[in-house]
Amino acid sequence: MKQLLTEEIANRLAFQFHRELHAFYSYLGIAAWCDLNGFENLSKWFLHQANEEKEHAEKVFDYLLSRDSKINFVGIPSSKSEFVKLAEAVRWALELEIQVEKDYQELAQLSLEKKDYTTHEFVMWFLKEQVEEIRTFKSLLDQVELIGDNLGNLILFDRTIQIEE
Ligand SMILES: [Fe+2]
Ligand SMILES: [Fe+2]
Numbered sequence: 001m002k003q004l005l006t007e008e009i010a011n012r013l014a015f016q017f018h019r020e021l022h023a024f025y026s027y028l029g030i031a032a033w034c035d036l037n038g039f040e041n042l043s044k045w046f047l048h049q050a051n052e053e054k055e056h057a058e059k060v061f062d063y064l065l066s067r068d069s070k071i072n073f074v075g076i077p078s079s080k081s082e083f084v085k086l087a088e089a090v091r092w093a094l095e096l097e098i099q100v101e102k103d104y105q106e107l108a109q110l111s112l113e114k115k116d117y118t119t120h121e122f123v124m125w126f127l128k129e130q131v132e133e134i135r136t137f138k139s140l141l142d143q144v145e146l147i148g149d150n151l152g153n154l155i156l157f158d159r160t161i162q163i164e165e
Pocket of ligand 1: 020023052053056100
C-alpha cells in the first residue's frame, strides 16, 4: 500500500535532504580551508561534522522512501571554501546551523497543521540534534573569538581540538 506524504511535506523534506547535503558539502569546504591554513585538527573536526551531516541527509532520504515519496535530485547549492580568518569560517557554520534549525521548526509546525504526526515525530529528532549542534558551534566560535587574530595562538588552540568518535 502506498503511504504518500502530502506534496507540501514531501517537498519540504526533500528540501531538508538537500540542506543537509549542503551542510555536508559546506563543512568539507571549511575542512579543506582549515587544512590549507594550518588548522589540521580543526580540519579533521569539520570532516567529522561533515560526515554527521551526510548521515542526517541519509536519515531524511530513508524516511522519504519509507513513506513512498519520490525525491527530485535538484543538485546541492554551491558553497564557500574561502575565508578571511578562522572565526569567519566558524561563524558561517553557526549561521548554517541556525538556518537549518529554523527550517526544521517550520517543518514541525507544518506537520502539525497537516496532522502528520509521524513526520512531526521524525522532525523532532532533528530539532533536538540542532540544539546540540548550535551549542557546539557557538562554543567553538566563542573560543576562537576569545583567542583573537594571533595566528600562533590559534594554531596552538587547533592542537587542543579532539575529535569524539
Ligand atoms: Fe544536520
Ligand atoms: Fe548540523
